[in-house]
Amino acid sequence: MSPQIVEFTTDKRFVRRARELKTIEAMVRLYCRGHDHSGGPPLCTDCAALLDYAARRLERCVFGDAKPTCTNCTVHCYSADMREQIRIVMQWAGPRMALHHPILSIFHMFDGRRPAPMLPVKQEQHPE
Numbered sequence: 001m002s003p004q005i006v007e008f009t010t011d012k013r014f015v016r017r018a019r020e021l022k023t024i025e026a027m028v029r030l031y032c033r034g035h036d037h038s039g040g041p042p043l044c045t046d047c048a049a050l051l052d053y054a055a056r057r058l059e060r061c062v063f064g065d066a067k068p069t070c071t072n073c074t075v076h077c078y079s080a081d082m083r084e085q086i087r088i089v090m091q092w093a094g095p096r097m098a099l100h101h102p103i104l105s106i107f108h109m110f111d112g113r114r115p116a117p118m119l120p121v122k123q124e125q126h127p128e
């Protein structure tokens, strides 16, 4: 699906992003538990830092509630290191989500099918 230009939207109810945060949290927890990381509860230091980072990115996402899933994003605001870490977590936890969190998993699948938006191009200011 080709990218669409979208204007920023911010839904004060934060619905979609709140759901995405729950999904990421569930995935990081599954990953942390599944790898016997010590240092909880509920997460080890590294996984807690990754979740905290992802939560901050989500909160400040320039697309507001029109955001695509981060995998489909046309901007990619994550640092290279964090992007790689979250990719590893998602790759491992993704297939396990359907079993442990079927509802979140279904919503995430639908969210992933939404067209990836692009940011509007800033208009150049011409002096009158």
Ligand code: SF4
Pocket: 057, 058, 061, 062, 063, 067, 068, 069, 070, 071, 073, 074, 075, 076, 077, 078
């Ligand atoms: S990667 Fe893209 S969609 Fe995800 S939080 Fe950053 S800007 Fe938003």
Ligand SMILES: [Zn+2]
Pocket: 031, 032, 033, 037, 043, 044, 045, 046, 047, 048
């Ligand atoms: Zn961990």
